[in-house]
Amino acid sequence: MALKTNETKFVLNEINNGFQIVADGRLLFHHSLQQPMLYVGYGEETINMYRGNFDIHDYVVERIGLRYVDVVQEENGFKLSFSKFEGGPTDLEILLTEEEDGKVKLQFTKRSSEINRLWLRVQADSNEKVYGCGEQLSHFNLRGKNFPLWTSEPGVGRNKNTYTTWQADVKDKAGGDYYNTNYPQPTFISTKKYYCHVETTAYADFDFRNDEYHELQVWDIPQYVLFETAESYVELVEKLTDVFGRQPELPDWTYNGIWLGLQGGTDIVQKKLDVALEKGIKVGGVWCQDWQGKRVTSFGKRLMWNWRWNSEEYPNLDQKIEEWKAKGIRFLGYINPYVAVEGDLYKTAAEKGYLALNETGDIYLVDFGEFNCGVVDFTNPEACTWYKSVIKENMIDFGLDGWMADFGEYLPTDVQLYNGESAKIMHNAWPALWAKINYETVSEAGKLGEVTYFMRAGYTGIQKYCPLLWGGDQSVNWSLDDGLASVIPAALSAGMTGCGLHHSDIGGYTSLHGNKRSKELLLRWTDMATFTPVMRTHEGNRPDDCFQFDGDEETLQHIARMTDIYVKLAPYTKDIVKENAEKGIPVQRPLFMHYEEDETAYDIQYQYLYGRDLLVAPVYEEAATHWNVYLPEDEWVHVWTGEEYRGGYAEVEAPIGKPPVFYRKNSSYKELFESLTN
Numbered sequence: 001m002a003l004k005t006n007e008t009k010f011v012l013n014e015i016n017n018g019f020q021i022v023a024d025g026r027l028l029f030h031h032s033l034q035q036p037m038l039y040v041g042y043g044e045e046t047i048n049m050y051r052g053n054f055d056i057h058d059y060v061v062e063r064i065g066l067r068y069v070d071v072v073q074e075e076n077g078f079k080l081s082f083s084k085f086e087g088g089p090t091d092l093e094i095l096l097t098e099e100e101d102g103k104v105k106l107q108f109t110k111r112s113s114e115i116n117r118l119w120l121r122v123q124a125d126s127n128e129k130v131y132g133c134g135e136q137l138s139h140f141n142l143r144g145k146n147f148p149l150w151t152s153e154p155g156v157g158r159n160k161n162t163y164t165t166w167q168a169d170v171k172d173k174a175g176g177d178y179y180n181t182n183y184p185q186p187t188f189i190s191t192k193k194y195y196c197h198v199e200t201t202a203y204a205d206f207d208f209r210n211d212e213y214h215e216l217q218v219w220d221i222p223q224y225v226l227f228e229t230a231e232s233y234v235e236l237v238e239k240l241t242d243v244f245g246r247q248p249e250l251p252d253w254t255y256n257g258i259w260l261g262l263q264g265g266t267d268i269v270q271k272k273l274d275v276a277l278e279k280g281i282k283v284g285g286v287w288c289q290d291w292q293g294k295r296v297t298s299f300g301k302r303l304m305w306n307w308r309w310n311s312e313e314y315p316n317l318d319q320k321i322e323e324w325k326a327k328g329i330r331f332l333g334y335i336n337p338y339v340a341v342e343g344d345l346y347k348t349a350a351e352k353g354y355l356a357l358n359e360t361g362d363i364y365l366v367d368f369g370e371f372n373c374g375v376v377d378f379t380n381p382e383a384c385t386w387y388k389s390v391i392k393e394n395m396i397d398f399g400l401d402g403w404m405a406d407f408g409e410y411l412p413t414d415v416q417l418y419n420g421e422s423a424k425i426m427h428n429a430w431p432a433l434w435a436k437i438n439y440e441t442v443s444e445a446g447k448l449g450e451v452t453y454f455m456r457a458g459y460t461g462i463q464k465y466c467p468l469l470w471g472g473d474q475s476v477n478w479s480l481d482d483g484l485a486s487v488i489p490a491a492l493s494a495g496m497t498g499c500g501l502h503h504s505d506i507g508g509y510t511s512l513h514g515n516k517r518s519k520e521l522l523l524r525w526t527d528m529a530t531f532t533p534v535m536r537t538h539e540g541n542r543p544d545d546c547f548q549f550d551g552d553e554e555t556l557q558h559i560a561r562m563t564d565i566y567v568k569l570a571p572y573t574k575d576i577v578k579e580n581a582e583k584g585i586p587v588q589r590p591l592f593m594h595y596e597e598d599e600t601a602y603d604i605q606y607q608y609l610y611g612r613d614l615l616v617a618p619v620y621e622e623a624a625t626h627w628n629v630y631l632p633e634d635e636w637v638h639v640w641t642g643e644e645y646r647g648g649y650a651e652v653e654a655p656i657g658k659p660p661v662f663y664r665k666n667s668s669y670k671e672l673f674e675s676l677t678n
Helices: 163-172 233-244 252-256 266-278 317-326 344-352 381-396 430-444 484-495 519-529 553-568 570-583 670-677
Strands: 010-015 018-023 026-032 038-050 053-065 068-074 077-083 092-098 104-111 117-123 130-134 146-149 184-190 194-199 204-207 213-218 224-229 258-261 283-287 294-297 300-303 330-335 338-340 365-367 372-375 402-405 452-454 608-610 614-616 626-631 636-638 648-653 661-664
Touching: 018 068, 026 117, 053 117, 130 146, 130 484, 146 184, 184 204, 184 213, 184 233, 194 213, 194 233, 224 233, 233 570, 252 283, 252 553, 252 570, 258 266, 258 553, 266 283, 266 317, 266 553, 283 402, 317 330, 330 381, 338 344, 344 372, 344 381, 381 430, 402 430, 484 519, 484 608, 519 553, 553 570, 553 670
Parallel strands: 258 283, 283 330, 330 402, 402 452
Antiparallel strands: 010 018, 018 026, 038 053, 038 117, 068 077, 077 092, 092 104, 104 224, 117 213, 130 184, 146 204, 184 194, 194 224, 204 213, 294 300, 338 372, 365 372, 608 614, 614 661, 626 648, 636 661
């Protein structure tokens, strides 16, 4: 038995005691009595949250292979009825079809009420590599590991073998591990040149440790599983983003210079801005996260979560915003989807029933670290309309041209929502709902293309609603899993999942457990950020423990030089940002995206192509003076010396201010790249 389209993209072949599903020559599934493709069962989970960090355990009561299947060919595909026992009732039914555009879809159309766990085995081979699953900060190639997919705080340190992580776990239950991320997604790309997406918001765990199959575990029955193939990785990400949507282009003012993260009130911000401009730093925006006021906790400086201008903290800010804008400098602020109990917005939301409730019907309060907040219920249409009005009236109309749209990953699993859905199912959906609130606000205000915002939390569907990701709260150190280096695989994996615009806090954010930002770290991070779509500084959670952009004359001069380079690169950056918006090809790309025949390129996770024509290898080790760079076979020119290279490894001098960057000799942007040394 076989089903074939005119293009023979999708075939189901009978084999002894089973079948195989093949898409465009790629074996996706093998099912037999001895090796079933599906396992189902029942589990009882416990999920506890402490300030965005989740302790999750599962007791599997039953797991059993669905060995027996009845295959019925229908007009548009096959109906697969799976059973635990021969001749038994149907436990799970799948409609297997090929969509008009060549996608292979497994739609789950019937299930037993006794099932709440599913394990699906996708065929693999030992040489295959896998990328994606949202934003992954420790591993780019995911083979050899399993990845729980649950939006959360990434943790501090993110490596159980480090002292920092141990301290964070002992003191705050907040150490994290290699898989913890603000932005997970049940989607991956294989080096067999297909993508696989599982449509679910339930807790999932994608296990890539077996040589023969990838086992995709979901704590629910998904709506469907989708596969699509392509002849190249460029074509594959284009097809992937056709499904999810694409990030819009950034506003032109983005490229005027760095977004300086400043705080402390109008006078302090103005003085620091004056110093920056006097030293020749190109400034595109002033980002004041405390524009609505602040509070101080044991964690450090925190914000007052009542989203309106605090005129005591920032007197005359309305006038300053206009003054800065006249000079080409935009003002950016901060908001998140929670409201502090002390604020008037909380009182309004509570009175109108816009906040999520607890099991006794009272307002659910979330502890964010020595202060409590209510959760705006985005399943309530009236609450959505109200929160959009808060953003429009208190932020856009006030003059803000951008903001950090923070959080989105803290939805407790025992909260009661307006739509009646389980919070365990809505938890992963929350980041995309939050992104949509921001997008619709900007769109309804007629400000698309002029106002922007950036987010750290994500999940399926965020792509078309989030114009810019940032890498979250990296530690202010050199660690691979949570420091400067971690931002690189984060950008690459997010790009392979459809979010190709990414940046990070220059110098990192989290200063805890003895970590303090050094001058060298700030300078190296600035070097890397120059070759990303957006440069943005952050003072950190404990500014006094962090070296700042105005820490000394040398640092000011360094940032002035690097912002000059960033602004010079704007014509190129705009073009590759446009390519991301139109085709979904990420701005920061893995080397193999354009060098598919290069086997070494598939394991390079701390370098990236910046568009087609620049190769960037950030220095992420302290006190380094030289750097070993891998170059795919091509004609490369070292930006700072003009020296030419072919392929292979090359060691180059890498002083601060001259990060290892190369351009393709035959690039149409050659003159622009040559001008960077002037």
